[in-house]
Amino acid sequence: xxxxxxxxxxxxxxxxxxxxxxxxNIAVISASSPDNIRLQIPNDxxxxxxxxxxxxxxxxxxxxxxxxxxxxANSAYPKGWEGYQAVxxxxxxxxxxxxxxFDGDELKITFTPEHxxxxxAYFAPYSYDRHLDLxxxxxxxxxxxxxxxxxxxxxxxxxxxxxxxxxxxxxxxxVWITARQHPGESMAQWCAEGLLERLLDEDxxxxxxxxxxxxxxxxxxxxxDGSVRGHLRTNAAGVNLNREWQAPSIEKSPEVxxxxxxxxxxxxxxxxxMHGDEALPYNFVAGTEGNPxxxxxxxxxxxxxxxxxxxxxxxxxxxxxxxxxxxxxxNLTIGCNAVGHAFSCLAYTLEMPxxxxxxxxxAAYGWSIPRCRQLGEDMLVGIRAVVxxxxxxxxxx
Numbered sequence: 001x002x003x004x005x006x007x008x009x010x011x012x013x014x015x016x017x018x019x020x021x022x023x024x025n026i027a028v029i030s031a032s033s034p035d036n037i038r039l040q041i042p043n044d045x046x047x048x049x050x051x052x053x054x055x056x057x058x059x060x061x062x063x064x065x066x067x068x069x070x071x072x073a074n075s076a077y078p079k080g081w082e083g084y085q086a087v088x089x090x091x092x093x094x095x096x097x098x099x100x101x102f103d104g105d106e107l108k109i110t111f112t113p114e115h116x117x118x119x120x121a122y123f124a125p126y127s128y129d130r131h132l133d134l135x136x137x138x139x140x141x142x143x144x145x146x147x148x149x150x151x152x153x154x155x156x157x158x159x160x161x162x163x164x165x166x167x168x169x170x171x172x173x174x175v176w177i178t179a180r181q182h183p184g185e186s187m188a189q190w191c192a193e194g195l196l197e198r199l200l201d202e203d204x205x206x207x208x209x210x211x212x213x214x215x216x217x218x219x220x221x222x223x224x225d226g227s228v229r230g231h232l233r234t235n236a237a238g239v240n241l242n243r244e245w246q247a248p249s250i251e252k253s254p255e256v257x258x259x260x261x262x263x264x265x266x267x268x269x270x271x272x273x274m275h276g277d278e279a280l281p282y283n284f285v286a287g288t289e290g291n292p293x294x295x296x297x298x299x300x301x302x303x304x305x306x307x308x309x310x311x312x313x314x315x316x317x318x319x320x321x322x323x324x325x326x327x328x329x330x331n332l333t334i335g336c337n338a339v340g341h342a343f344s345c346l347a348y349t350l351e352m353p354x355x356x357x358x359x360x361x362x363a364a365y366g367w368s369i370p371r372c373r374q375l376g377e378d379m380l381v382g383i384r385a386v387v388x389x390x391x392x393x394x395x396x397x
Contacts, residue, residue, distance in 0.1 A: 013116070016058040023125045023183075025230030026055035029070065034059060037067040041075065044231040046238030051076040051278065052184035054121040054230055061113050067120075069107040076232055080278025081107055084355050085366060088120050095124040097366045123276065123354050124369050126186040126193075128156075128228050131221050134193055135159050141200045143211060150250075150258035153236040154225040158258050163199055164215035166266075173214040173269040173390050175383060178259065181241040181335060182233045183226030185276035187352045187372045192220045192274055194376025206380050214387050217266060222255050242273075243331075245338035256335070268343040269390055270301075270383065273335045277351040281358040281367075282320045283375060286349040288340035290325025291332075301346040304389055309382035315357055315375055322351075346386060350379075 015034065019026045029038040037057075043050045059065065072081055085097040086109050098120075101108045109120065138161050139146040149158040164172060179192040196218055199207045210216075221227060225236040234240055239252050248256035287302050288294050309316045330337040340347030352375070356366035365371075 012063065013058075013060045017055055018058075019053075019055040019230065021056070022127050022129070022228055023052075023054050023121075023186075023230045024056075026053050034063050034065045037065065039067060039069045040071055041069060044226070044234040044238055045229060045236065047231075047234045047240075049076045049231070049233040049240075051080065052122045052230060052232040054119070054125055056117060056119050057113070058117050059113065061115055064110070064112045067109040067111070069109070071105065072102070072107055073105040077278035078104075080354060082279075083281070086120055086122070087124055087366070088118055089124075090115050090118055092119055092125075095121070095369065096364055122184060122232075123186050124190070126180075126189040126221075126227070128224060131189070131224065131227070134196070134220055135161065138163075138196060138200060142202075144200060149262055150254055152225045152254060154228075156224040156228075158224075158255055159219070159221075160259075160262065161196065161218045161220065162215065163196070163218065164211045166215050168215075170213070171394065173387055173394075174217065174267050175214050175387070176217045176263060176266075176268050176271045176339070177274070178219045178222050178272075178335065179274040180220070180227065181222045181255075181273065182275060183221075183223040183229075183235075184232035185274075185352075186227075187276045187354070187367065188274035188350075189220055190369050190372035191350070191352060191376040191379070192218065194373030195379050196220065196376075197373075198377040198380055206384055210380060210384055210387060213391055214269075214383075215266075217262070219259055222259065242275075242335050243333045245335045246333045260338075263339065263343075268339055268345050268347075270345055270386055271336065271339045271343075271347040272350055272379070272383075273339075273348070274350045275352070276354055278354050280320055280351070281353045281355045283316045283350070283352050283357060284318065284321035286322045286336065286351065287324070288330060288337050288347050290327060290330030291337055291341045292328055292330075293341055293344050294327065294330075298340070298344075298346055301386055301389060302348070304385050305346065305348065305382045308385040309378065312381045313375065313378045314360060315371065315378070317359060 015031045027040045041050045081102040085100040087095040089095045099110045147160045179188040244253035244256045336347045336349040353367045
């Protein structure tokens with residue numbers, strides 16, 4: 001690509017790079033010229049993890065820029081940079097992919113901005129303000145109420161949305177959905193938003209039928225502190241919440257402590273934990289095959305969910321994913337395994353790509369906000385199939 005030629009009378013504006021905003025994270029090594037901007041990604045607080053970046057570039061429009069992000073061979077998931085393209089936005093609403101190369105240690109982003117200010121990020125951010133807006137909007141629905149479970153280490157609310165009639169005489173099933181234990185996996189909350197909005201649509205037949213038989217307990221953001229701080233994987237104390245489910249504590253992991261406490265209060269018939277995967281360019285689920293109490297019943301429920309979702313959307317597949325645990329070898333500190341074991345229920349970790357869905361590639365946007373939201377809506381079809389089976393089991397007892 002040929003760099004645009006600036007008129008001789010046009011001076012280059014000073015380059016300013018900042019990340020002092022919600023979920024911002026970058027360190028500037030040097031930024032003296034547009035063709036050699038050098039950056040590094042700071043670690044999550046009190047943690048060895050680093051991978052999430054989000055920053056704003058203020059520079060001269062229509063000038064070719066080259067940005068280098070250094071020292072990625074030691075990042076949390078070096079394989080995640082292979083075949084990866086960064087996202088950028090002018091308005092913080094539409095995020096598009098930009099030319100990106102990785103040489104094994106440095107990420108090189110080449111871009112010619114059309115406007116003076118452009119934002120770059122690891123994936124399309126989901127802001128804390130939008131999180132609050134989602135909670136506020138949802139609670140105005142007749143079928144939804146907002147419950148505070150506790151407080152994070154930074155003093156933010158741990159919020160739960162309860163959708164459906166908890167006190168119905170029909171013994172409704174309890175469906176739990178959590179998202180964004182790892183705060184840099186913002187696609188998880190975009191997906192949860194799509195699911196929630198369809199569930200609250202009074203004109204949607206799938207949602208209406210589901211709420212006749214089930215109550216949904218939805219935590220749209222399990223890790224608000226890490227999200228605001230610009231962390232990839234940990235909370236304010238540098239703790240990976242998805243390794244805290246066997247023995248969470250108020251001192252280190254109040255987010256898991258209060259959610260698990262509420263789960264034991266309500267019971268769990270089905271659990272979905274939404275995440276993002278750095279390396280695999282696919283949407284897939286990871287189950288609880290390694291749990292001590294995994295059995296044919298749970299295997300059948302897994303099959304029902306996966307087969308239904310695959311017939312609903314080509315965005316989901318079951319060919320590529322994580323290796324299955326051998327029987328009895330599951331790590332019970334992980335949320336999916338811990339909840340599946342404690343409640344003998346279907347428990348799945350949903351993984352979405354940071355890159356693109358290789359089955360349906362989109363060169364301009366990759367895996368994107370609209371696709372996350374649509375997958376969330378489609379998830380309700382798979383959940384409905386499982387709920388129908390669970391109701392059949394209820395009636396046969």
